[in-house]
Amino acid sequence: SAAEARFIANNPLSKAQHDLAVGTLPGGNTRTLLHTSPFPLTIKQGKDAYVWDIDSHKYVDFVGELSAGLYGHSHPTILRTLTATLSTTGLSLGATTTHEHAHAALLGARFRLARVRMANTGTEANLHALAGARHFTRRRKVVVFSGGYHGAVLSFPEGRPAANCVDAGDFVVVPRYNDLELAREVIMGVGEGELAAVLVEAMQGAGGCIPGTRDFLHGVQAAARERGALFVLDEVMTSRLAPGGLGAAMGLTPDLVTLGKYLGGGLAFGAFGGREDVMAVYDPRVEGSLAHSGTFNNNTLAMCVGHAGLKEVFTEEVCVAFNAKGDAFRERLREVAKGTKLVFTGRGSLIGLHFIEDGEQEITCGEDLAGKERKDLRDLFWFEMLEAGFWTTRRGFVAMILGTPDEELDRFVETVRAFVDRHRGIM
Template sequence: MNNTTAIEVAHDLERAISSARQRLIDSRPASAAAFRRAQASMPGGNTRTVLHFDPFPLTFKRGAGSDLWDVDDACYSDFVGEFSAGLYGHSDPIIKQAIRDALDQGIVMGGPGDREVALADLVTSRFPSIEQLRFCNSGTEANILALSAAIALSGKRKILVFEGAYHGGVLAFSTPPSVLNIPWEYVYVPYNDTQGAIETIGRHADSLAAVIVEPILGAAGNIPGTASFLRALREATASAGVLLIFDEVKTSRCGAGGIQGRLGISADFTTLGKYLGGGLPCGALGGRQHFMQRFDPSAPNAFRHAGTFNNNPCTMSAGLAGLSQIFTASRADKFDAACEEIRLEFNAMFSSLDVPMRCVGQGSMFSVHFVRSEPANPSDIPRISARLMRLLHLELLLEGVVVASRGDIFVSLPVEQRHIAALKSALNGFAARWAPLLRAAV
């Protein structure tokens, strides 16, 4: 693209964004007012950065199934899915009854309960690499525990992370990494760079405590790790005496045993979270028994792992109901396959329209990118893609479809054909309307 064309495309894109932005402002006055009120007590009117977008985040008042209503009474098909935590939707009757049962029996009892054992048994039966586990309150917490344990077990200090990875609010490795990250010593490698990872693991083996990897690079755009890349990490870490941590906080929903179950990879530690608590705060660190035994409070030199709400009865009850009665192993596999068909159908639609758009990911979690081919890592995504996504996000909201502002789409269990049809129609309409701009931009 020559400079003149690039400038023209940029101007056309900004005009389109400005128009969509104004239409949203005009049609959502109650959300605008709620945002202004929130700014008085919260910086930026926000307590969760990922939910913020310009001109203001929508304020929701009610959800049912996979529908959401905002304070302006506009209804949306929900494909944010609480960034994968909302697997069961907003009103599953089994989940709601499980929470009611827990409430009726006491909320903060300060001791072990039978539900946590039952939930732990279910998790260990689904993930062969998880021989024992400890519950916590989030995926962030689970990853902090995993990395802290790896450092303590190995006596080594370095951690290998992949560029663009997100392992929690204090473990965010975009470019540049978050200044709020835990100040450990990190070694960086591009995602899906198999040879680079193997060489780096070997070069730092004497000082490297762990390699932590998302089997699908989530916050950077749901970019899947190739099977050869992920298997190479297992082989290289095992050979070098380095612990391998699979962050399956999101990807554990991709089939009965997550991505490692699909590929037959056995990590040393696995972290879980998001939907695990049935929609309530929950996380888990699991792994091989001889590593996890260090968390046994009665063992010599035991790791001290506290957490007031680690076994919260409402969370344990909702999580147990979810895995035992709703998202069974059989349903997990069927759901992943059905959602993968939807993703591929959308990509076929984009190809038929000859536009540089793709849904990248696996099954029920994928992202829209403005690319001509599948990206292997974030550097393969053109910079203008983020601006194009801003336009798409606004246009989808105006069509009654809510996705993450960065392009993530999560399909939840209660999604009906009408929701899929609404998403497909909105994507098709956008691609058709803006095809000339998209082709010129990418």
């Protein structure tokens, strides 16, 4: 397309870097999601709520490190804590520290977790939570949902475990998210005494920013318990949407919760926690407990920076105001896109963008989108937003950053309006 041709012409250094990188990294890439055709932009720097590529274009950062970059690139509290931790405490100490306790206590209070353990990523948090659930229940099977993303080796696109899913045979996938009847059928269909856990997101994040309904989530929680299984809520993406996480806002009472992303202040981070009796499977004083190791589980930088961010910056009040701003932003975008193929989903500060044949159609799960997505329009949108100085994910995802100037949000709304007007004939 003409937009793609302009992209190639405007980004010679990114193209050259990609040509070089493919000689070292498969596809020139180390995070599959970040690959974009014909080549990805190479980003060289971030400051506040902006990033710059190596061809020196400046963008408003709407990728927000897939929600981990909540604080932006240079929040003073984050930078100050990083520097202070480096100079006074040092790096990972290979020892129990007060820092891990302080952060665990704060996470526990905020997200109502009786006991907490740290990990390095959201993927790890989910792997450990499931291992704990299996050990506690002495069962193996786990029910998950189509479109669910719980980490690199725990994803379930299109109704089945991805090719690299671990223990794929132990997962039973409900073929539609937000379909309680189907979910109950699948949960009750797992053999008596076999179901260890039901693992679900309160809003599918990578699956398209599709919120779960209250009835669906409560029904799934009840069905899990009826079957004697643990209800595990993946809040890696959604914990930022409400002061106690999206689960608390929905009135859910999960047995285990997994966390990650911004809760490490922008550094690699994961955590899991919940019921005292379940988490006791990780108590090393108990004979036969599970080993939960990990060299960097309690690394001082993530512990201290994550703690300072949550305690001093992303307070409950800030969380509420930030997500209200996100809701208002989404409403303005919806208004602009009314009557077109562009649909905005999500909740609070997380926004999904979809181009579908019938823009009036309700989106309740990934299957609603199957065969109806207009990838050509989505690509055109991505190229043209880049030209206007907005860095979004190619697949259609915006994770807002604290401190993005209101004028940039206004400018984005106007840029989307201009896009819709310019392409009215095909929209």
